[in-house]
Amino acid sequence: MSLPYREWNSYTLFFSAEYSQAYLKKCYRKLNIDQPDLKSFENCYPFMYYLEHGKLYYDQAEKSPLAIQPIMLFYGLVHLIKACILTVAPDYPETTSVLAHGVSTRKRKKQQYSFTEDEVKFQKNGLFSLMSEKMFHMKQLEGEKATMGEILDLIPEMSGIILELKGKQIFQPVAKIEAKYSLPKSVLDQFHMTENRFKEFYQAKSAIPISFLPEDPQRIYFEANLSEVAEPIPLKYNLEDQHYSFPLNKGELYLFPELLLHYLLLYNLGMIARYETEWWSELIKMMPNEDYPLIQTFLHSTVKKGPYLIYQYLMNK
Incomplete structure (x- = not known):
């Protein structure tokens, strides 16, 4: 756009x-x-x-x-x-x-x-x-x-209030550096997956092509054209905080x-x-x-x- x-x-x-x-x-x-x-x-x-x-x-x-x-x-x-x-x-x-x-x-x-x-x-x-x-x-x-x-x-804008009320983290903010995006490796614990399994899972679920960059000890780096579609599912855009977030609740509505x-x-x-x-x-x-x-x-x-x-x-x- x-x-x-x-x-x-x-x-x-x-x-x-x-x-x-x-x-x-x-x-x-x-x-x-x-x-x-x-x-x-x-x-x-x-x-x-x-x-x-x-x-x-x-x-x-x-x-x-x-x-x-x-x-x-x-x-x-x-x-x-x-x-x-x-x-x-x-x-x-x-x-x-x-x-x-x-x-x-x-x-x-x-x-x-x-x-x-x-x-x-x-x-x-x-x-x-x-x-x-x-x-x-x-x-x-x-x-x-x-x-x-x-x-x-x-709903990504609900993440702050739900964390305060219930002590539950429902989204992981996606960091952006130039054309690269990244997630902390702590998301692997949330999904109970190895890094390779998580990458396979993300690529299979993503509405757009995702390419992962060489491994890093702390973070999972990837490249994607997030403007290709209205909503690069499973990522959701947090309008209030102006960044993409990765949902951590892998339920029926994911x-x-x-x-x-x-x-x-x-x-x-x-x-x-x-x-x-x-x-x-x-x-x-x-x-x-x-x-x-x-x-x-x-x-x-x-x-x-x-x-x-x-x-x-x-x-x-």
């Missing part, structure tokens, strides 16, 4: 029908979609309106009290995601089934409820499955579940794009804010446990990170 990211100012170029139409036409031609000229003409205004509407929700979320912030942020992200889907599925929405959220939550326990232990279940139809398939080429997620704790452990993780968290928080008013209000007013600082930290982060992830996706197409 040639221009540095400047938050919402970076989106300004999309608020031109001429530019957006040319952008969509380029996307459709790359995918060999029929009638790219006609499709891009038809979709340039819906594309712009999705982005504009999303921005309005995020703007309002920043000004809103915490009690309704998750609702604003969820619908803001939904509109930005719909703009992304238009770049790969010009006929969206083809059916009403894709308009559902695509995930569901279990009935909430009234006693001893813990947000980190709460879970969401992936559905066959809806925005989550459509986004997973069309944007990230992931299939057969139906029936899978994820807990909020598992998801929070894969290779999930971060955009999906933000969607799942905001979906559940939005449902809680709307339908679990008593628990939600008590959490905000009484702050009884670790749930409050974790949720507040995530909401503070996702206000900036959601639009960043969307922009990275759009510009790396």
Whole structure:
């Protein structure tokens, strides 16, 4: 990406029908979609309106009290995601089934409820499955579940608060020296792997080619073009600290794009804010446990990170 990211100012170029139409036409031609000229003409205004509407929700979320912030942020992200889907599925929405959220939550326990232990279940139809398939080429997620704790452990901006609250290191920052990157060899203990096994593991999981440099007593050095893709999985970009980090929790969601993780968290928080008013209000007013600082930290982060992830996706197409 040639221009540095400047938050919402970076989106300004999309608020031109001429530019957006040319952008969509380029996307459709790359995918060999029929009638790219006609499709891009038809979709340039819906594309712009999705982005504009999303921005309005995020703007309002920043000004809103915490009690309704998750609702604003969820619908803001939904509109930005719909703009992304238009770049790969010009006929969206083809059916009403894709308009559902695509995930569901279990009935909430009234006693001893813990947000980190709460879970969401992936559905066959809806925005989550459509986004997973069309944007990230992931299939057969139906029936899978994820807990909020598992998801929070894969958000790099959560690493500081989780270390303070739980004493658990969830990410290892990646050091950069010129064109080289490195990790301390202490990551080998986290993964219970030898150095060679870890290198094989990283190369097998990486979304981009990784080449390792000669061995060093203290660190594992590698070269990679991290700007090749929107997200060089498994690495995640810590927007607050401005560096890449390596996730240390090798669970089921390890290779999930971060955009999906933000969607799942905001979906559940939005449902809680709307339908679990008593628990939600008590959490905000009484702050009884670790749930409050974790949720507040995530909401503070996702206000900036959601639009960043969307922009990275759009510009790396």
